[in-house]
Amino acid sequence: MRIRVGHLYPEYLNIYADRGNIAVLTRRAALRGHELDVRAIGLGDTLDPVGYDLLYVGGGQDREQALIAPDLAAKGDAVRAAAERGVAILAVCGGYQLLGRGYRGRDGSFMPGAALFPHETIAGEVRMIGDVLLECELDPGTRRQLAGFENHAGRTRLDPGAEPLGRVVAGFGNDGSSGAEGCRVGNAIGTYLHGPLLPRNPWLADWLIARALTHAGAGGPELLTPLADELEEEAFRVAAERARKRGGRC
Amino acid sequence: MGVRLALETAVARTAGALSRAAGRGGGTTIPGKVLWKLDPGSVDELAARLPQGVVVVSATNGKTTTTAMAAEILGDGRRLAWNRAGANLMSGIASALVAGRRADVGLFEVDEGALPEALGRTNPRVVALGNLFRDQLDRYGELELVAERWRGAVAELPYETTLVVNADDAVVADLADGRTAAVRFGLDDPRHARPRLQHAADSKYCLRCGAPYEFAAAYVGHLGDYRCPQCGHRRPDLDVAAREIELRGLLASRFRLATPVGDAEIELALPGLYNVYNAAAAAALSLAVGASLEDVRSGLARFGAAFGRFERIASGGKSIVLLLVKNPAGANEVVRTLETGVPPVLVVALNDAIADGQDVSWIWDVDFEPLLEHVGLVIATGDRAAELGLRMTYGGLPPERLEVIPSLESALDRGLGLVEAGTELVVLPTYTAMLSLRSILEGRGAVRPYWEMPAP
DSSP: OEEEEEEEOTTTSOSSSHHHHHHHHHHHHHTTTOEEEEEEEOTTOOOOTTSOSEEEEOOOOHHHHHHHHHHHHHTHHHHHHHHHTTOEEEEETHHHHHTSSEEEOTTSOEEEOOOOSSEEEEEEEEEEEEEEEEEEEEETTEEEEEEEEEEEEEEEEEOTTOBOSEEEEESOTTTSSSOEESEEETTEEEESOBSOTTTTOHHHHHHHHHHHHHHTTSOOGGGOOOOOOHHHHHHHHHHHHHHHHHOOOO | OOHHHHHHHHHHHHHHHHHHHTTOTTOSSHHHHHHHHHOTHHHHHHHHTOTTOEEEEEOSSSHHHHHHHHHHHHTSSSOEEEOTTOOOSHHHHHHHHHHTTTOSEEEEEOOTTTHHHHHHHHOOSEEEEOOOOOOOHHHHOOHHHHHHHHHHHHHTSOTTSEEEEETTSHHHHHTTTTOSSEEEEEEOOGGGOOSSOOTTOOOOBOTTTOOBOEEEEEEETTEEEEEOTTTOOBOOOOSEEEEEEEEETTTEEEEEEEETTEEEEEEESSOSHHHHHHHHHHHHHHHHHTOOHHHHHHHHHHOOOOTTTEEEEEETTEEEEEEOOOSHHHHHHHHHHHHTTOOSEEEEEOOOSTTTOSOGGGGGGSOOHHHHTTOSEEEEESTTHHHHHHHHHHTTOOGGGEEEOOOHHHHHHHHHHHSOTTSEEEEEEOHHHHHHHHHHHHHTTSSOOGGGSOOO
16 A cells, blocks of 8 residues: 655754654555655645645754744645544654644744644743653553653643643653643644654554555554564663653753 | 962862872863862963963864864974863863963863853964754754854954854854954865765755755765855855865875965875864864964874774774764764775664763764665664664664674674674764773773873
């Protein structure tokens, strides 16, 4: 099966390891006989809401983010339409912020976002930097953990009733105080965790691939035979231990 | 020297000697830490006494090597106060000032984050700025934050201060814009340009208007001959240029150095285009301090390598080549140097202490792929060995050509056991992994501790 992936602004949003996430999705799909067809969606390109099974938005430095923010906000309708159709979405760090309603700078300025995730981000004084460990329950009754690294000045406040990606076991999370990290809307996931996220958290990679396959009309998780993930598990174990030992605390 | 300062420096020196006597490493920053704590203003005072003034060097990559090259050039005939062991925060500078109380000139490598304070306190006559790459965002924050602090610090410098900048880095070159006492260095040999910008390239959008730069040549990361097609902002003309560059794998390189006072053929016993940048920077700053072109040529010809950056260590009939890796731009250049002769066995050591960067995601921005095709075996080691193994696996390295051995010593021995007598084992360590590997080899008598290395 061919999975159509739209990678938004790879030239601008690639700060740390975003291509690692794409490499993981590509290889894990390939090992199960599926092909990832990754296309770049750049400044000024049209985003076809029916053209993709999975969308990826990475993180950038402030300067690069400011260069693409107006363009991404203009693509907001298409992003939301894609999400409503069940397209799988992963947005990391800056991409996660930009898919919210907007970012309020310390000077009071407001940079509107694509308004997919029900949240707003406010610039903070001190960056929240460190290892993170989360507990997630994306599928009711199945609790799993995610380990990653966060580095953000923005404090993201979820709207009341919004669903976070997970609860913070160690680290700062969205705002350093609510205990929530990331956001989930249907098959769309936003998170501050880079590091990169997917190599050491292969279950989330498979979760995204399964949803993308479903969107492509090919069934779902049953198409993903388990892989021998020893190295992945070891990398997770070390990262989780780091988070417990030295993850950020407010 | 005033009585108070004399007393403080005496106390500080004693602390360094005690630290070494207690076997607590080199004690390279202990005296400075004491002095820095007792009286930060003494740094200003000690720096002001150096008869030929102070030179400050900073960059994301290459500051230790550039400073060591400059020390080789300037040290012939001048006594140096030099933070040779790479202790590049204010306390390290204070230590070098204490140790070099009778020096003629101060030569200080300075951490990017400490640059504003170092400039403010040492009132340098020459400031050499090499490059800004994405590096340890967990420590420094974003590249633009560092750039902004540099802009502020440079704006405070008196106009007589000579600014030596890398013209090939748009952000760094811009710091000298409009200054009269400025020397701009760079590379001028498009044969060595990359076919396209690398994945981890940083400052690739025009500083003036935000449009993507066009590169007539991109040499290392985003360093190169850039021009904005929209507003015309471009690389400034080069005052000091490296031309006709020849790279000889892991062994050496040579180039023609073109300067306002003439040309010189430079022989360098170091590999890689990044070291050509370091040599051009060292040459430009040394000329600004008053060295002759012949001093530059002979100093660079004598130069071995800076501590731990590139070292060949003999061990039981085999040798170990240590090539420090610490961020995508630097690691990409190391990979490029190895591309011409991919070693059969490669040890890569990834630690995640503060000095390495606690965030190990940068390994995914390194283009390891050209090596993975041809290397016989990669041994991934260090505290984050599994993570590194994943990077190689997802980069296409088949599992039978990967071994994950977290213990540095076991990995080193496994590697040494696999290379034939008379050949080399290539090791790419991060900073603290390099220190540990060195101390393992030290324990075996293969290498001397760095504080015992002879002064130039």
